[in-house]
Amino acid sequence: MAWSGNGWPSPYMQPDPRFVYPAMFAQPPVSPPHWFANEPPPLQSPLGIATHPRSSKYPKLNPALAEDTTLIRFDIRRSPVKSIIPQAYGPTRTEFALASPTKHMRLISKAFPWSIEIVTEANVTCEDVWRSLYNSLQQKLADSEWGFLIRQEGQLAKIEASVKKRLEADPKADKHPKRIDVLGDATIFRGLEQDGNFTKMRLLPLSQRCDETWVVRLSE
Structure with a gap:
């Protein structure tokens, strides 16, 4: 069934x-x-x-x-x-x-x-x-979200690396940091x-x- x-x-x-x-x-x-x-x-x-x-x-x-x-x-x-x-x-x-x-x-x-x-x-x-x-x-990340996130240890580097990887995959992609960039490489849905x-x-x-x-x- x-x-x-x-x-x-x-x-x-x-x-x-x-x-x-x-x-x-x-x-x-x-x-x-x-x-x-x-x-x-x-x-x-x-x-x-x-x-x-x-x-x-x-x-x-x-x-x-x-x-x-x-x-x-x-x-x-x-x-x-x-x-x-x-x-x-x-x-x-x-x-x-x-x-x-x-x-x-x-x-x-x-x-x-x-x-x-x-x-x-x-x-x-x-x-x-x-x-x-x-x-x-x-x-896109809001200004208040950005201000909070960058105060967390290692978060700024993670976001910047994610944005760079996203732009390398698609040069025409939006350069503005997005919420998805906060996740780093942890982007696989497991349920x-x-x-x-x-x-x-x-x-x-x-x-x-x-x-x-x-x-x-x-x-x-």
Whole structure:
């Protein structure tokens, strides 16, 4: 059985300066599958996308996104449609990120200080997750961010090296330091995980909590 979201109407995320990505087209309401109120059934993913049809750690998360099952590795310096192999991107991009109806997800990471809000009119898809991560980290560093980052030991050299490498790969690329440059070489997506203590600590006081907050795991 395929991941139950596969083949259903889904949004196509568009970038927004506030990093909230609404659906381009409103979708008609769809009755949720009968199993939404209970434990989701085992999920099948095409060979080469996940090691198992269900994540043992995060059974409600699409195995193509869960850090313990996903085989999809891509460099978030490049657009996911270009960085993820077509055999994985094509059949997975419209699958729902979660087994229950979800119109709001929040991505955080121990590798970067920003939170990424994904808001859609229909269910959040795997493509929404990948593209939201990429689009957010392509933003130019603000003056206040720059002022804070350069005070951290070794951070200035890391950013400058990242910008240099990016320009060597594409001389026409934007010379302005970007959020992605803060990561150095740790730009390989390895999936999503949950960390209750980190999520609680990461939440800005008096800000709204998001039930579906997931931690982005990255590596070199």
